[in-house]
Amino acid sequence: MASMKKHIKKNGEISYRIRVLAGTRPDGTQDVRSCTWVAPRGMSEAKADKEAERQKAKFEDDVYNGRIAEMHPKFSDMMSEYIKHLEKLNKHSEGTIDTYCGYQERINDSIGDMRVDKIEIKHVQQLIYDLADGNKKKGFKPLGEKTVKNYRSFVKRVLDYSYRTINLARINPAPYAEIIGKPSQEREGYSIYEVKTILNAISESSLATKYKLFIVIAVFCGLRIGEVAGIRYSHIDGNTVNIEKQLRNTKKRGKQELRTKSPNSVRTIVLPGIANELLEQLKKEQKIEKVVLGEAWKDDDFVFHNNRGDKIHPDYPRKVLSKFCKDNGLPYKALHSFRHTFCSELVENEKASEISIKDISKAAGHGDTAITERCYVHRNKKPVSKAFEVYERILVS
Known part of the structure; x- marks a missing residue:
């Protein structure tokens, strides 16, 4: 129900305060919407009253039909x-x-x-x-x-x-408002030596094939963890994989297949030979698993499954790698750190390998080249060191 209060100023201006009760808020207080209509100068009081009634009816209709937002929302x-x-x-x-x-x-x-x-x-x-x-x-x-x-x-x-x-x-x-907080630490990537050491240890270990394959793809292709977990068999064509989705564990709905981080993250990657070998081995193992698990196996086309036949939790391979490195005395930084190494090494060898920043950005699935440059170009300390070496030669010559 709408209410209206008229007010006439000393200068003759006529205004009308219109109030409408829109309902009750979750905290129990009344949700009142209001507006003020001022009569045009020169309009008679009788005509103003009539127009104000029309404005009241219109405002009430707008409120009840959701066209007027709460005036003082939390x-x-x-x-x-x-x-x-x-x-x-x-x-x-x-x-x-x-x-x-x-x-x-x-x-x-x-x-x-x-x-x-x-x-x-x-x-x-x-x-x-x-x-x-x-x-x-x-x-x-x-x-x-x-x-x-x-x-x-x-x-x-x-x-x-x-x-x-x-x-x-x-x-x-x-x-x-000024930003404060603990300075964000730059995530450290692996050195090439560390990557090779971990890969050699994994290849000679009894680690499950699915985890070997997961880690190998993360290492060689520089994918985000959710992108690896989201690979389906239908995405694979020979030795190439179309990265179209990602698998994430959301707070509301648990494991969900979602869109990639950005439109540019949709891309095609090339699997290394070792990944193709592991993939063929995994297919053979999964045929046996399907028979053992029976109806519990979810035939959902995902490459990576857990031991119960459901799609893998995106965070679990990280835990597997962390434990593996700890048990074998190997350095562990993060599973995502392989992605940093992938990008950093390509940027560092950009000229020698004739790969442009644009190519690296596409391979990494970055939104634009600015992200690649901002995150990885500054990691290459060699040009800076070179400057000091040149200046030293100038001074001592």
């Missing part, structure tokens, strides 16, 4: 609405959406109950302090600088969306 509500908006746009990967959903708990703990129109720089700054410091009682670990920055960027986008939704002209405070 950040938590707008954050949930923004994530749903992104899902409808279908422009972001399911992995990105899952990451944003994971942000909600810690953000809600800090500014979730605040009205979006009341959030200022100091509130976003406090959120950043909370993220960087963590909270042991609530199980929140301190976050690194890079992750805190990602949180702030997300808050900025939610506020931008909120301001557009409620038609609020306001400067977004998020970019003005």
Whole structure:
């Protein structure tokens, strides 16, 4: 039901405050939407009253049909609405959406109950302090600088969306909050010697064929872990594999086959000879497994399965490699570190191998060459060392 209150100023201006009860919020408070209609100068009071009734009816209809957003929504509500908006746009990967959903708990703990129109720089700054410091009682670990920055960027986008939704002209405070947090450590790649040592040890071990194949593909092809786990037999054509999907473990739905990280991540890779040999061996073993497991085996076309016949958990090969390295006295950094070695070595040998940055970027499935250059070109310390050597020769000659 709509209500309206008329107000006449001393200068004769007539305005009408219209209020509509849109329902009850989850916390039990009333959700009241309101607007003000001002009669044009020169309009008689009788005509203004009549037009105000029409405006009231229109506003009430707009509210009940969802065309008028809540005037003072909480950040938590707008954050949930923004994530749903992104899902409808279908422009972001399911992995990105899952990451944003994971942000909600810690953000809600800090500014979730605040009205979006009341959030200022100091509130976003406090959120950043909370993220960087963590909270042991609530199980929140301190976050690194890079992750805190990602949180702030997300808050900025939610506020931008909120301001557009409620038609609020306001400067977004998020970019003005200073980033703090433990400096993000650059993930260390393996040396070529370390890679060869690990590969030799794996080839001579009794490790299950599926794990040998998983690690070999990760090493030789520089794939993301989810991309390896997401390979289907239908993606394989001879010694090439079309990388079309990734397998990720999401908080909401468990193991899910998702789109690749970016459109450029869809690419074709070439398997090394050793991978083809392992693949043929795996096919033979899986025929036996299917018979043993019977109906429990899920014939879903995935190359990598667990011991129960279901698609493999993307994180499990990492645990297998970690244990293998520990048991055999080998260096373990991360399964993903093989990808860093793949990119770094190609960048370092770019000129000698006649491979361009563009080619390397495509092989790695990066969104653009800027990512490749930013993440890997600076890893090559040789040009810098060369400069010092040249200057030394100048001084001592």
